[in-house]
Amino acid sequence: MTQDIFSHSYSAVHPGTDKTQVFFHDFDSEANPRDIFLPGRSGTGRCFVTDITVATLPFMQDFLRDFDIDDCNDIEVNRSYQVGSDTLVCLGAGEVFKTIDSVLKIVATALDAGLQRTGLFVGIGGGVICDMTAFAASIFKRGAQLELVPTTLLSMVDASVGGKTGCDFDSYKNMIGTFYPASKIHIFRAFIQSLPESEYNSGLAETLKTALLYAPKLFYILQNQYEEIENRDKDIVGQLIRRCIIAKANIVEKDLTETGLRMQLNFGHTFGHALETCAGLGKITHGAAIAWGMGRALELSVLLGHCEPEYRNEVQEVLTKYGWETKAYHPALESAGISPQAAPEKLLAAMKKDKKNTSSKIRCILQREINSTLVEEVPEDMLIKVLLD
Amino acid sequence: MTQDIFSHSYSAVHPGTDKTQVFFHDFDSEANPRDIFLPGRSGTGRCFVTDITVATLPFMQDFLRDFDIDDCNDIEVNRSYQVGSDTLVCLGAGEVFKTIDSVLKIVATALDAGLQRTGLFVGIGGGVICDMTAFAASIFKRGAQLELVPTTLLSMVDASVGGKTGCDFDSYKNMIGTFYPASKIHIFRAFIQSLPESEYNSGLAETLKTALLYAPKLFYILQNQYEEIENRDKDIVGQLIRRCIIAKANIVEKDLTETGLRMQLNFGHTFGHALETCAGLGKITHGAAIAWGMGRALELSVLLGHCEPEYRNEVQEVLTKYGWETKAYHPALESAGISPQAAPEKLLAAMKKDKKNTSSKIRCILQREINSTLVEEVPEDMLIKVLLD
Numbered sequence: 001m002t003q004d005i006f007s008h009s010y011s012a013v014h015p016g017t018d019k020t021q022v023f024f025h026d027f028d029s030e031a032n033p034r035d036i037f038l039p040g041r042s043g044t045g046r047c048f049v050t051d052i053t054v055a056t057l058p059f060m061q062d063f064l065r066d067f068d069i070d071d072c073n074d075i076e077v078n079r080s081y082q083v084g085s086d087t088l089v090c091l092g093a094g095e096v097f098k099t100i101d102s103v104l105k106i107v108a109t110a111l112d113a114g115l116q117r118t119g120l121f122v123g124i125g126g127g128v129i130c131d132m133t134a135f136a137a138s139i140f141k142r143g144a145q146l147e148l149v150p151t152t153l154l155s156m157v158d159a160s161v162g163g164k165t166g167c168d169f170d171s172y173k174n175m176i177g178t179f180y181p182a183s184k185i186h187i188f189r190a191f192i193q194s195l196p197e198s199e200y201n202s203g204l205a206e207t208l209k210t211a212l213l214y215a216p217k218l219f220y221i222l223q224n225q226y227e228e229i230e231n232r233d234k235d236i237v238g239q240l241i242r243r244c245i246i247a248k249a250n251i252v253e254k255d256l257t258e259t260g261l262r263m264q265l266n267f268g269h270t271f272g273h274a275l276e277t278c279a280g281l282g283k284i285t286h287g288a289a290i291a292w293g294m295g296r297a298l299e300l301s302v303l304l305g306h307c308e309p310e311y312r313n314e315v316q317e318v319l320t321k322y323g324w325e326t327k328a329y330h331p332a333l334e335s336a337g338i339s340p341q342a343a344p345e346k347l348l349a350a351m352k353k354d355k356k357n358t359s360s361k362i363r364c365i366l367q368r369e370i371n372s373t374l375v376e377e378v379p380e381d382m383l384i385k386v387l388l389d
Numbered sequence: 390m391t392q393d394i395f396s397h398s399y400s401a402v403h404p405g406t407d408k409t410q411v412f413f414h415d416f417d418s419e420a421n422p423r424d425i426f427l428p429g430r431s432g433t434g435r436c437f438v439t440d441i442t443v444a445t446l447p448f449m450q451d452f453l454r455d456f457d458i459d460d461c462n463d464i465e466v467n468r469s470y471q472v473g474s475d476t477l478v479c480l481g482a483g484e485v486f487k488t489i490d491s492v493l494k495i496v497a498t499a500l501d502a503g504l505q506r507t508g509l510f511v512g513i514g515g516g517v518i519c520d521m522t523a524f525a526a527s528i529f530k531r532g533a534q535l536e537l538v539p540t541t542l543l544s545m546v547d548a549s550v551g552g553k554t555g556c557d558f559d560s561y562k563n564m565i566g567t568f569y570p571a572s573k574i575h576i577f578r579a580f581i582q583s584l585p586e587s588e589y590n591s592g593l594a595e596t597l598k599t600a601l602l603y604a605p606k607l608f609y610i611l612q613n614q615y616e617e618i619e620n621r622d623k624d625i626v627g628q629l630i631r632r633c634i635i636a637k638a639n640i641v642e643k644d645l646t647e648t649g650l651r652m653q654l655n656f657g658h659t660f661g662h663a664l665e666t667c668a669g670l671g672k673i674t675h676g677a678a679i680a681w682g683m684g685r686a687l688e689l690s691v692l693l694g695h696c697e698p699e700y701r702n703e704v705q706e707v708l709t710k711y712g713w714e715t716k717a718y719h720p721a722l723e724s725a726g727i728s729p730q731a732a733p734e735k736l737l738a739a740m741k742k743d744k745k746n747t748s749s750k751i752r753c754i755l756q757r758e759i760n761s762t763l764v765e766e767v768p769e770d771m772l773i774k775v776l777l778d
Contacts, residue, residue: 004413008409008641014399017399018401022397023393111564139566141564143567169500170500179404252397256399256402
């Protein structure tokens with residue numbers, strides 16, 4: 001079998017955009033908030049995507065102004081609404097709707113509305129809506145325009161930045177998707193005020209993760225301004241968001257497609273995802289699971305001799321202050337009927353199924369101290385030790 | 390509404406691969422042809438995708454060696470087969486199966502087989518299979534490895550090169566997809582011998598397009614070596630394929646995501662797609678439609694004063710020699726019950742729906758002479774003139 005070969009190379013490209021602009025907006029009831037987006041030129045169009053929970057928030061009514069909707073409480077899931085060359089589609093809310101069917105519903109809505117390749121998709125919602133809208137935009141005619149309005153603290157500090165798009169597939173989380181950063185991200189802090197306590201707290205856990213990985217000053221704020229943070233003080237919330245986005249953007253700039261550095265952003269996630277799986281999806285917030293996971297990762301770092309117990313203790317104090325579990329046996333495991341004795345093996349089995357483990361060993365993100373992170377393949381018996389109560 | 394903005398930029402990336410290697414293989418019945426692909430490491434796996442027509446070709450039986458298949462004529466559509474860490478899925482054949490359901494079938498097969506992000510997808514088939522396998526690879530865990538084995542002349546010279554992936558959606562062609570070049574393309578000329586005449590001829594039309602756009606020497610071969618080409622002489626077929634791939638690769642290297650130069654590759658397609666739509670999908674081969682479209686585009690070029698009638702005549706001689714229609718009223722329109730009087734308006738309406746027209750005018754690819762192409766927005770009345778018999 002003879003071979004005869006030649007090859008051609010490609011110049012690198014910028015999927016979606018070459019830069020993300022982040023805007024902080026203050027709300028002005030006079031203005032039409034849709035004016036902040038790239039205008040829909042004639043025949044080009046804009047497709048707005050949100051979910052049924054976000055659509056009924058008081059603050060959203062200004063975004064939905066002029067659409068053919070009588071009463072926002074009557075908005076129907078999967079139905080599309082029009083005004084001029086703008087189309088709105090409202091999806092079901094929550095992780096169970098993070099499906100390829102929802103993504104294709106977005107695509108079909110845009111197609112029916114005659115959206116062109118130069119048209120704009122705008123996702124207004126939490127991580128689920130942002131991820132799915134971005135996925136739809138990335139595959140629509142091989143790539144349309146994209147802007148995002150994250151409405152939860154979690155999606156402001158994490159999900160909307162960095163270009164990961166996707167949806168779940170079968171029972172696997174984020175199994176399909178693309179890398180496709182938004183050209184603009186719009187932050188309205190007003191959304192933060194209407195978040196349920198558990199969702200706000202979930203966003204704080206990702207904030208803590210970013211602090212430990214890259215931002216000592218942010219950690220200092222989390223340690224010392226608990227009161228203002230719990231009261232959702234507008235200025236301090238703005239600071240948290242800004243510092244997180246800058247830190248994350250700095251990493252993503254260097255490693256969009258997660259070949260190395262970006263893997264650090266999974267700090268706490270190996271343990272956290274396993275807990276989410278064992279507890280049952282939706283039984284524990286992502287943030288609470290990640291917070292517990294960071295505690296476990298630091299325990300493991302101490303055990304492996306990478307980090308001093310003092311640093312772990314300092315972090316555990318913060319975890320406790322914000323109400324996150326620091327013990328190996330998480331109450332969510334008990335609720336799921338998993339005994340303290342059975343938990344380590346169950347968690348380990350879940351870790352092995354996680355898509356980020358490319359070999360049979362478990363790859364863990366560990367820390368030496370704040371702002372000093374390492375990735376290491378850890379033998380199973382060491383993992384069991386930090387999972388035993 | 391005050392705004393406060395900062396922005397972060399991204400370094401450019403190479404979706405899928407930074408280069409495509411093209412291999413020409415000669416068949417050796419001793420060897421296992423699957424040895425040419427990136428090996429499936431333990432736990433990483435390979436997912437082979439083909440269709441029911443290709444699977445039963447005599448030459449394919451070597452590729453399917455060792456899979457748990459008793460008789461290749463009994464291969465079932467949408468069922469997966471295993472050998473070691475290799476999985477095979479066989480899809481329905483033809484454009485009607487170019488659906489998101491088929492793409493998701495590929496993804497589901499790979500997931501069930503435990504394929505990792507570092508795993509490999511291999512598409513073995515014509516343009517439909519290559520486009521869909523590449524689309525699946527590009528969204529699988531946000532991007533897996535990809536190699537292609539095009540089995541038709543059309544996919545060897547055109548579809549498999551250049552990274553366009555996708556599938557149809559609702560009734561629209563290639564409405565969703567990504568840019569994701571294969572890291573390796575494997576050419577087995579042996580597949581050419583088993584192609585039906587119409588499919589071989591369809592590939593020759595794309596070869597002619599490439600010749601007119603970029604390769605005068607290739608046009609010379611098409612003009613003067615008709616006999617060898619019609620007889621599918623192995624050496625001459627090899628030359629056609631090689632010259633086409635080099636010419637197309639040269640364009641795609643400069644413009645992967647079709648922002649400018651690459652648009653020229655749609656020469657003949659504005660007219661051709663309209664004819665396909667009016668004739669009814671599948672009633673005329675893509676190549677025959679494009680060949681007719683190139684004739685119309687050159688007629689229009691003459692009418693607009695861009696090109697000398699001599700060049701048009703020279704091309705029309707070749708069109709006639711290979712059996713392609715040079716008159717405005719294509720027989721496929723008659724078969725579809727569209728009269729010569731009604732045809733121009735019907736074709737024009739179809740052109741306006743084509744996704745590449747971002748404004749209400751019709752963007753046409755025209756030529757001054759061989760290897761000299763221009764893009765121009767042409768008024769409707771001029772188009773009508775070259776569509777009237």
